[in-house]
Amino acid sequence: MIEARGLTKRYGKTLAVNDLSFTVQPGRVTGFLGPNGAGKSTTMRMMLGLDNPTSGVALIDGKHYRDLHHPLRKIGALLDAKWVHPNRSAYAHLRWMAVSNKISVKRVDEVLEMVGLTAVAKKRAGGFSLGMSQRLGIAGALLGDPEILLFDEPVNGLDPEGILWIRKFMHRLADEGRTVLVSSHLLSEMSLTAQELVVIGRGKLIAQSSTEDFIHAATENTVKVRSPQISKLRDALMRTGATMRDEADALVVSGMDSAQVGELAAANQVVLHELSPQRGSLEEAFMQLTGDSVEYNTAISDTADQLVDVNR
Ligand SMILES: Nc1ncnc2c1ncn2[C@@H]1O[C@H](COP(=O)(O)OP(=O)(O)OP(=O)(O)O)[C@@H](O)[C@H]1O
Ligand SMILES: [Mg+2]
Numbered sequence: 001m002i003e004a005r006g007l008t009k010r011y012g013k014t015l016a017v018n019d020l021s022f023t024v025q026p027g028r029v030t031g032f033l034g035p036n037g038a039g040k041s042t043t044m045r046m047m048l049g050l051d052n053p054t055s056g057v058a059l060i061d062g063k064h065y066r067d068l069h070h071p072l073r074k075i076g077a078l079l080d081a082k083w084v085h086p087n088r089s090a091y092a093h094l095r096w097m098a099v100s101n102k103i104s105v106k107r108v109d110e111v112l113e114m115v116g117l118t119a120v121a122k123k124r125a126g127g128f129s130l131g132m133s134q135r136l137g138i139a140g141a142l143l144g145d146p147e148i149l150l151f152d153e154p155v156n157g158l159d160p161e162g163i164l165w166i167r168k169f170m171h172r173l174a175d176e177g178r179t180v181l182v183s184s185h186l187l188s189e190m191s192l193t194a195q196e197l198v199v200i201g202r203g204k205l206i207a208q209s210s211t212e213d214f215i216h217a218a219t220e221n222t223v224k225v226r227s228p229q230i231s232k233l234r235d236a237l238m239r240t241g242a243t244m245r246d247e248a249d250a251l252v253v254s255g256m257d258s259a260q261v262g263e264l265a266a267a268n269q270v271v272l273h274e275l276s277p278q279r280g281s282l283e284e285a286f287m288q289l290t291g292d293s294v295e296y297n298t299a300i301s302d303t304a305d306q307l308v309d310v311n312r
Contacts, residue, residue, distance in 0.1 A: 219280020
């Protein structure tokens with residue numbers, strides 16, 4: 001388990017992390033979500049003892065990182081995938097990490113196999129694509145077979161295949177009972193990857209909950225209906241006091257579930273071509289909860305642009 005308690009980090013005038021308290025439980029993938037500059041990397045660095053908190057604590061199974069006996073066997077991390085000597089091979093890089101941490105060299109072959117880099121293990125890491133570098137970073141995090149894993153923006157810049165691979169890999173690690181904390185500013189990716197969320201903005205905690213509850217609490221479920229008799233349906237809906245909006249060739253109804261809309265249509269002899277419940281998205285929930293801040297909105301539109309790229 002990871003616990004942040006009143007965690008605060010100030011860099012001069014910037015309050016990068018502001019009194020953050022949350023826990024990260026084993027057996028689940030927890031998404032650490034927030035726009036650029038929210039304080040995700042700073043928080044992760046403090047968890048790993050790479051930065052000292054101004055106040056508060058970050059504890060790994062109740063201990064400070066510096067008090068762990070075999071840190072790599074307790075917690076593995078990928079913070080920066082390009083942190084590899086370019087002229088070293090993947091194998092040499094991991095071997096050096098293993099030897100300097102008293103981890104069996106046999107484990108190097110195992111982790112290379114796990115991340116699918118066996119075939120290129122002897123090649124220069126400097127020539128690796130971003131996806132391969134991320135896999136090498138993940139192999140390094142897994143070297144000590146740790147119970148707890150931190151990944152800072154592991155899908156940044158990856159193609160859809162790489163993103164899918166990382167998502168499945170994270171799920172596998174959590175299914176093995178490990179604690180997995182993954183940071184990202186990509187909302188739709190996180191909604192698929194993370195079962196739990198810790199959402200921050202400007203260094204402060206916005207929410208900690210399951211992804212489902214987060215979306216449910218902040219967005220409204222609607223029903224999309226298409227009909228060749230749309231005006232008849234609209235009139236019937238208006239008489240019930242339902243709220244609705246037009247969307248291309250459909251009506252989106254709020255405040256009723258699909259069964260109620262279907263019954264109403266049948267009672268009024270309206271033919272339906274579509275009747276589909278719409279779940280709120282993580283984007284909408286995030287926007288709803290952080291909508292009062294210009295900074296977040298900018299971050300969200302940047303994110304939306306990136307999502308379009310990722311989804312194509
Ligand atoms: N070493 C540092 N010195 C001064 N300011 C810093 C330092 N590290 C981070 N900051 C500032 O702290 C804030 C939080 O930065 P951080 O990198 O933790 O955010 P992040 O959520 O990881 O963002 P991103 O999504 O861009 O990676 C930012 O305003 C950043 O400029
Ligand atoms: Mg960061």
